[in-house]
Amino acid sequence: MYRDAVTSLAILSPQACKQATDTILSLDQHWVCPNNDFFYTVGAFSAREFFDKNGLVSPDRHDIYDKYHSIRASLNPILASNFKDMYEGVRSSLESALGAKALYASEHMGLPGFQILGPSPQQKLLPQAVAEQLEKLDGWSAFHIDAPYMPHTSFWQRFQNADFNNALTFTLSLQLPQSGSGLDVWKNPGDTKAGNTFNAMPASEHAKLITDYEFVPYLTGHLTYFTGHVVHRVAGRHQLRIDDRRITLQGHGVKCDGSWYLYN
Ligand SMILES: O=C(O)CCC(=O)C(=O)O
Numbered sequence: 001m002y003r004d005a006v007t008s009l010a011i012l013s014p015q016a017c018k019q020a021t022d023t024i025l026s027l028d029q030h031w032v033c034p035n036n037d038f039f040y041t042v043g044a045f046s047a048r049e050f051f052d053k054n055g056l057v058s059p060d061r062h063d064i065y066d067k068y069h070s071i072r073a074s075l076n077p078i079l080a081s082n083f084k085d086m087y088e089g090v091r092s093s094l095e096s097a098l099g100a101k102a103l104y105a106s107e108h109m110g111l112p113g114f115q116i117l118g119p120s121p122q123q124k125l126l127p128q129a130v131a132e133q134l135e136k137l138d139g140w141s142a143f144h145i146d147a148p149y150m151p152h153t154s155f156w157q158r159f160q161n162a163d164f165n166n167a168l169t170f171t172l173s174l175q176l177p178q179s180g181s182g183l184d185v186w187k188n189p190g191d192t193k194a195g196n197t198f199n200a201m202p203a204s205e206h207a208k209l210i211t212d213y214e215f216v217p218y219l220t221g222h223l224t225y226f227t228g229h230v231v232h233r234v235a236g237r238h239q240l241r242i243d244d245r246r247i248t249l250q251g252h253g254v255k256c257d258g259s260w261y262l263y264n
């Protein structure tokens with residue numbers, strides 16, 4: 001039943017997925033991997049820039065705001081020009097599925113960006129030891145709720161209404177490990193405050209609490225989305241070959257005055 005919160009839409013053909021993955025591999029000068037752990041991102045990521053182990057960084061951390069906006073300004077045009085059809089496919093599919101106008105707020109925030117687990121083109125292969133270590137893990141991320149809208153108050157302030165408690169999270173699978181991949185999902189703890197309280201709990205507490213999560217398999221070419229602060233994590237437990245890659249497009253949205261503003 002937790003998995004009922006998640007919807008999956010087939011939006012890209014195998015050829016379109018192949019074209020997008022070839023393009024992202026050719027843009028490897030823009031891949032970043034702050035922890036040297038084979039988890040790369042491409043684009044401006046609010047969830048990565050504005051949050052640390054204590055939650056949202058202080059709004060007076062101008063260095064952090066400047067960094068995000070400088071990545072946005074340099075990467076948005078590159079992403080927009082290289083993945084024009086893909087972004088339009090995502091936007092129009094969400095618009096139909098959600099029944100309200102959807103648009104990218106790319107003048108103000110990052111476009112949905114790529115998350116890549118696997119070797120860079122230069123690295124070619126994942127070290128066998130890394131693949132074996134990942135296979136043993138239950139999750140390839142921690143359980144969390146998404147609240148990447150939090151640092152962008154100055155953007156949301158231009159609207160009368162911004163529905164943060166029903167905010168959108170979406171993931172488009174472009175390439176997956178041969179043995180598959182997906183998302184583990186659990187309850188929605190409630191509003192932003194309840195979600196942040198959940199995120200602040202130590203992993204040991206999460207483990208005690210979450211005994212009945214459900215797995216949602218991903219399929220390449222499918223856009224998976226949910227609204228609200230649904231607890232989730234990147235599922236582990238899958239076999240990883242040293243030449244596997246998990247390449248996804250990650251984005252978010254907030255419905256403001258009747259339209260969905262998409263960003264990352
Ligand atoms: O890659 C996924 O399946 C989900 C990633 C995620 O939860 C996130 O980026 O917040």
Ligand SMILES: [Fe+2]
Binds near residue numbers: 144145146169
């Ligand atoms: Fe997430």
